[in-house]
Amino acid sequence: MAALTPAISLSGLTKFYGRQLGVADLTFDVSPGEVFGFLGPNGAGKTTAMRMLVGLLRISSGRATILGQDVATAPAALRGRVGYLPGALALYKNLTAREYLTFVARMRHRDLDTEIAGLAGRLNLDLSRHIHDLSKGNQQKIGVIQALMHEPEVLILDEPTSGLDPIVQREFEALVDEATSRGAAILLSSHVLSEVEHLAQRVAIVDDGHLLVVEHIDRLKERSVRSLELTFRTAVDTQRLAAVPSVETVTAHGSVATCTVVGAHTELLRVAVELGVETVRTQEPSLEDIFMTLVSGGDPDAPAPAAEDLA
Amino acid sequence: MLLPLLLKTWRDRWRGLVAWTTGLVLITAVELYVYPSIRDSGEGMEALIEGFPDAMQEIFRMSDYTSGAGFLNVEMFSIIVPLVFIAVGATWGAGGTADEEEKGTADLLLTLPVSRAAIVATKSAATIGVLVGLMAVLAVTLIVGSGMVDLGVASSRLVAACVMSGLLGVLYAGLGFLVGAATGRRGIALGVAFTLAIAGFLLYSLSPMVEGFENINPVNPFQWAVGGDPLNNGIDIGYALRLALLSAVLFAGSLVAFRRRDIRAE
Numbered sequence: 001m002a003a004l005t006p007a008i009s010l011s012g013l014t015k016f017y018g019r020q021l022g023v024a025d026l027t028f029d030v031s032p033g034e035v036f037g038f039l040g041p042n043g044a045g046k047t048t049a050m051r052m053l054v055g056l057l058r059i060s061s062g063r064a065t066i067l068g069q070d071v072a073t074a075p076a077a078l079r080g081r082v083g084y085l086p087g088a089l090a091l092y093k094n095l096t097a098r099e100y101l102t103f104v105a106r107m108r109h110r111d112l113d114t115e116i117a118g119l120a121g122r123l124n125l126d127l128s129r130h131i132h133d134l135s136k137g138n139q140q141k142i143g144v145i146q147a148l149m150h151e152p153e154v155l156i157l158d159e160p161t162s163g164l165d166p167i168v169q170r171e172f173e174a175l176v177d178e179a180t181s182r183g184a185a186i187l188l189s190s191h192v193l194s195e196v197e198h199l200a201q202r203v204a205i206v207d208d209g210h211l212l213v214v215e216h217i218d219r220l221k222e223r224s225v226r227s228l229e230l231t232f233r234t235a236v237d238t239q240r241l242a243a244v245p246s247v248e249t250v251t252a253h254g255s256v257a258t259c260t261v262v263g264a265h266t267e268l269l270r271v272a273v274e275l276g277v278e279t280v281r282t283q284e285p286s287l288e289d290i291f292m293t294l295v296s297g298g299d300p301d302a303p304a305p306a307a308e309d310l311a
Numbered sequence: 312m313l314l315p316l317l318l319k320t321w322r323d324r325w326r327g328l329v330a331w332t333t334g335l336v337l338i339t340a341v342e343l344y345v346y347p348s349i350r351d352s353g354e355g356m357e358a359l360i361e362g363f364p365d366a367m368q369e370i371f372r373m374s375d376y377t378s379g380a381g382f383l384n385v386e387m388f389s390i391i392v393p394l395v396f397i398a399v400g401a402t403w404g405a406g407g408t409a410d411e412e413e414k415g416t417a418d419l420l421l422t423l424p425v426s427r428a429a430i431v432a433t434k435s436a437a438t439i440g441v442l443v444g445l446m447a448v449l450a451v452t453l454i455v456g457s458g459m460v461d462l463g464v465a466s467s468r469l470v471a472a473c474v475m476s477g478l479l480g481v482l483y484a485g486l487g488f489l490v491g492a493a494t495g496r497r498g499i500a501l502g503v504a505f506t507l508a509i510a511g512f513l514l515y516s517l518s519p520m521v522e523g524f525e526n527i528n529p530v531n532p533f534q535w536a537v538g539g540d541p542l543n544n545g546i547d548i549g550y551a552l553r554l555a556l557l558s559a560v561l562f563a564g565s566l567v568a569f570r571r572r573d574i575r576a577e
Contacts, residue, residue, distance in 0.1 A: 017573075047576065054422045056574040080424035088576065090415030094323060106315040107423045146419065 007185030012062030037200030396480025404487030405500035446477035485561030
């Protein structure tokens with residue numbers, strides 16, 4: 001599964017709408033078998049980039065390839081090897097779920113009745129209902145099924161879990177795992193880190209059309225500010241906690257201290273044990289935390305919102 | 312041509328089609344039912360029409376109202392039939408790709424392994440097919456009905472009139488399609504097609520009376536479709552070719568306009 005040829009490759013991908021910038025100079029690759037998270041706030045340009053990849057938008061400059069083929073010039077047949085789930089999903093509401101999916105299969109020149117029935121069963125979707133009678137979550141299931149049913153080699157999923165309840169989300173994650181284990185490359189966007197963190201190995205973060213970082217998700221979390229809540233037996237000496245190099249801020253209420261930390265926790269925990277810590281609660285950094293860290297350029301004075309919430 | 316998309320496009324709007332078709336058949340039936348009494352009124356009716364203002368007679372081309380061809384021209388082929396074909400054509404044409412784009416369904420349709428050209432071709436075929444169907448229904452109704460009321464117009468002439476009005480519908484369908492494909496906006500496409508259709512209709516209708524309007528007739532699609540009086544003269548090949556060629560240009564233009572466009576997001 002070595003990344004000889006990336007399944008998806010963006011280099012300097014740029015979109016202008018007239019004079020207005022959509023996205024600027026996006027560069028990253030997604031390998032076969034990899035789930036790649038595409039993160040950023042709403043309006044950051046994720047959808048614009050994805051719509052360029054699937055050929056809905058013209059590329060202003062730069063280049064994008066899927067399975068080695070330039071998306072600007074590739075024949076339509078390339079899309080037979082791609083599954084796409086749009087962020088703003090719009091289905092033919094007058095059809096039933098089955099009619100819709102059968103239509104899509106026919107347009108793909110495929111007979112996918114078995115796959116459709118199987119996926120509908122796993123996602124708990126009633127195929128006989130008319131789409132206009134289905135909730136947003138159930139419509140999203142149809143979107144997921146049409147993207148996955150032909151077992152594409154490349155999946156471009158724009159906010160795939162929006163509207164899905166937690167149980168269905170878990171099933172979706174299983175489907176993503178199965179797709180990658182047969183070698184599919186998945187580009188998956190979200191504005192919420194927790195949606196991608198147990199799926200993606202690497203993420204790109206965009207803001208305002210610009211790429212902030214491409215990084216392994218674990219390293220990104222390590223680098224970012226997170227907060228630890230330490231409960232001691234007695235009132236705590238905040239001076240000693242604040243003296244630990246990785247600690248940025250300390251707030252204390254009686255015997256409970258909340259520290260914001262960047263990087264490894266080892267030293268802080270060692271000191272805390274010395275001071276008689278009883279419990280440690282840590283909060284995973286949210287996308288917002290990572291975002292703040294990135295935008296502030298790792299500025300140690302940058303406040304971590306999570307810490308304030310705890311204080 | 313994408314058969315599933317073609318069938319789906321027709322199926323989605325079958326109610327409207329049934330309504331238009333039924334309406335057209337009913338209008339035809341009523342007109343044909345009335346015709347014998349007009350014919351038999353003979354000179355009385357001629358005298359009545361003589362009494363109408365000249366302008367009205369000219370606008371509605373009332374010269375031989377009591378003949379079968381004259382009657383059908385006045386009652387159906389000068390206004391109603393062309394406008395029905397234009398209404399259906401422009402609506403379907405403007406909907407062509409713009410409908411999918413406005414509803415947001417284009418995102419999934421265009422990311423299937425089919426080319427945009429194939430989608431334009433299929434949607435064009437769906438539109439033209441509807442007009443051909445409507446044309447055929449009207450022609451059959453007229454042929455059957457004319458036998459029953461002894462209309463005295465040859466079937467070939469009835470077909471000719473239907474074909475020319477149908478081609479007019481195809482032309483404005485092409486116009487709506489082109490604007491829709493170029494802008495992604497159904498409303499604009501409909502507006503442009505209807506505005507130009509009404510302008511063409513007014514210029515043609517008023518041309519016998521308003522100085523200078525007849526100069527426009529050679530390039531006015533209404534002149535091509537109606538001005539040759541197909542009920543009396545059959546299909547004017549020159550006019551028919553103009554309608555067909557301009558339609559072909561408009562549909563081909565849609566393909567070019569749509570092929571490289573940014574598809575609208577919601």
